[in-house]
Amino acid sequence: MAESTADSDVRTYQVRTYGCQMNVHDSERLTGLLEEAGYVPVAEGEQADVVVFNTCAVRENADNRLYGNLSHLVPVKAGHPGMQIAVGGCLAQKDQGEILAKAPWVDVVFGTHNIGSLPVLLERARIAQEAQVEIKESLEVFPSTLPTKRDSAYAAWVSVSVGCNNTCTFCIVPALRGKEKDRRPGDILGEIQALVDEGVLEITLLGQNVNAYGSEFGDREAFSKLLRACGEIEGLERVRFTSPHPRDFTDDVIAAMADTANVMPQLHMPLQSGSDSVLQRMRRSYRQDRYLGIIERVRAAMPEAAITTDIIVGFPGETDDDFDQTLHVVREARFAGAFTFQYSKRPGTPAATMPDQVSKQIVQERYERLVDVVNDIAWAENRRQEGRILEVLVAEGEGRKDDRTERISGRAPDNRLVHVAVDPSLGVPRPGDVVAAEVTYAAPHHLVADRVLAVRRTRAGDVSERARTPQPAGVMMGMPTLPA
Numbered sequence: 001m002a003e004s005t006a007d008s009d010v011r012t013y014q015v016r017t018y019g020c021q022m023n024v025h026d027s028e029r030l031t032g033l034l035e036e037a038g039y040v041p042v043a044e045g046e047q048a049d050v051v052v053f054n055t056c057a058v059r060e061n062a063d064n065r066l067y068g069n070l071s072h073l074v075p076v077k078a079g080h081p082g083m084q085i086a087v088g089g090c091l092a093q094k095d096q097g098e099i100l101a102k103a104p105w106v107d108v109v110f111g112t113h114n115i116g117s118l119p120v121l122l123e124r125a126r127i128a129q130e131a132q133v134e135i136k137e138s139l140e141v142f143p144s145t146l147p148t149k150r151d152s153a154y155a156a157w158v159s160v161s162v163g164c165n166n167t168c169t170f171c172i173v174p175a176l177r178g179k180e181k182d183r184r185p186g187d188i189l190g191e192i193q194a195l196v197d198e199g200v201l202e203i204t205l206l207g208q209n210v211n212a213y214g215s216e217f218g219d220r221e222a223f224s225k226l227l228r229a230c231g232e233i234e235g236l237e238r239v240r241f242t243s244p245h246p247r248d249f250t251d252d253v254i255a256a257m258a259d260t261a262n263v264m265p266q267l268h269m270p271l272q273s274g275s276d277s278v279l280q281r282m283r284r285s286y287r288q289d290r291y292l293g294i295i296e297r298v299r300a301a302m303p304e305a306a307i308t309t310d311i312i313v314g315f316p317g318e319t320d321d322d323f324d325q326t327l328h329v330v331r332e333a334r335f336a337g338a339f340t341f342q343y344s345k346r347p348g349t350p351a352a353t354m355p356d357q358v359s360k361q362i363v364q365e366r367y368e369r370l371v372d373v374v375n376d377i378a379w380a381e382n383r384r385q386e387g388r389i390l391e392v393l394v395a396e397g398e399g400r401k402d403d404r405t406e407r408i409s410g411r412a413p414d415n416r417l418v419h420v421a422v423d424p425s426l427g428v429p430r431p432g433d434v435v436a437a438e439v440t441y442a443a444p445h446h447l448v449a450d451r452v453l454a455v456r457r458t459r460a461g462d463v464s465e466r467a468r469t470p471q472p473a474g475v476m477m478g479m480p481t482l483p484a
């Protein structure tokens, strides 16, 4: 962390991230790129020399939020000579030069296909004293070759593909992220091996439509093969993936999940709606029976799997009966949790101009009913965990304490959030360590495990401990010292 430039040539940066995991991972690359170019993260409470917005375009008010935040920076920039503002991500890819028209104090606009250009564009804008806009219509190099600064010492995102070949009528992603491009399996496995060598225990395979992986090079079973190959990597304890699409969720993937020990019993599978007629208008290319069939087969193969989903309420033309169909699927599927959204028009998507837009009042009423049903089931499913012994991977950040018990927090194999008591006789677990503990209480959205059985200190725990320990000047961080 550093003070601003006034007294040094080192320029500080701040990256503000909006939206999905894709953007979270892209921001890890943006910070990696900036640090490779000599920028340093700004200190808490300080004003950065460079502020980068990595934007999302999915929600209706995404634009308002960006331009609101940009206008707040006008007086800040006026008082901070040499300050630069850059806007990237999906909204930049969509609005392009329009961003400069609406916010002429912005210095750089870059798109989703050329995040690697940021440092050069910042330099060019600084030297030329002129704003730079660079948007590419398609991906040139797979961004995984770019330097990355990960947020976590023990967990990492690994992209398997970018873009999407689907055309869901409410979604703007294909227009902004382009057609699906797949990485070569060898590149992916090579990156995973390198991460494990650095102490990473858990990886999440990332793709807009992760289980369609391989469609670009014509191998329909490429994703299940990739999961099985992850099972061969020594030291890789947990494999997760997001987001799959029900249309491409085939039995070979379910078998690979069940057969491969380090693939976690957890599945996030967007439903969006339970009504066949709404799914048809969404152009989701599956129907209620197929979705429930997948859930059934996943449960048969992995009875303890935790399944979560995404649901949109109030899609144009949604009737009371359509909504009842969504509630029916939620009751049948017994989700461990759900991200629930009120439909909002996204200009540029087919759904935005569809007839029979549902009134806000009806959408709100249905949304509240849905959230109640989802929460009741999630809590009931959590209560089934009471008495189970879970292996919890300890996360960064504060645990949930109460007046009697100090706790740390982490994730169970099925990705449930668990607050685990600290038993000093077993040592205080560090982020990246693994704790075996018995679930003693289930809350609606988390578990409490106050009977600790064992604490396993891991290399990831060593790495995260070193990352948090201030190092004497000149010591290199992050690189684990290989055992002599």
Ligand code: SF4
Binding pocket: 164, 165, 166, 167, 168, 171, 172, 173, 174, 208, 209, 245
């Ligand atoms: S699958 Fe549909 S919702 Fe998901 S990114 Fe592709 S078009 Fe959008």
